[in-house]
Amino acid sequence: MRHRTARPPTAEDQVPVDLETMRETVDRLLDPDAVPEVLPPAADELETLTLQMRGHLELLIPEVEQAAARLSSDSIPRYCALACVGEARDRLRAAPRAGR
Template identity: 55%
Template sequence: MTQRTGGPEALPLDLETMRGTARRLLAEDAELPTAGELETLTLTLRGHMMLLVPAVEDAARPLPEADVPRACALACVGEARMRLGMEPGPTLPAAVAHAQRLGRSVNALCDHVENLDGAQR
């Protein structure tokens, strides 16, 4: 687990679980979820993103403004916020595609948390 840098009230992030949720939709051999499973996965991924976005921002904040990893991380945060504002399409394939996009954002945000955390040590 990775500890957020946002002070004593910050929650530890279980990046392994977050990546596992994303893998449920993104693995090459992933089975198509039922509509109910998909709704649960989508809500779970959104929750993961809501925890990851401030963690990435906290980790990026101390870095110099011209730092490339900082810029990449903040661009990822912007894309994640955009995806959080989107709604899934009305069909199952559209809803799966939406959830997969959320999963890719979760993976990218996890990468940034790990990379930025390592850069500050």
């Protein structure tokens, strides 16, 4: 049996980030007009939306890192972007809290 090593992903392998879907998920979770009476009623829906948000972050983090890498090393926007990536990774490592 031949063993193969995985090749690194190429630009052709990468699927573009679906910003429209991500925005819809955020709107459902963080609707500024929402009050407790109109939040997702079922715990399983809230869990699904939370998992979607976590997945969106996992897709966006490498995109932000790649964009930051194209900036000069002493760039303030690069520093801020990488700081946000670190914060996002920390939050993804944290276990979700129960309840709303």
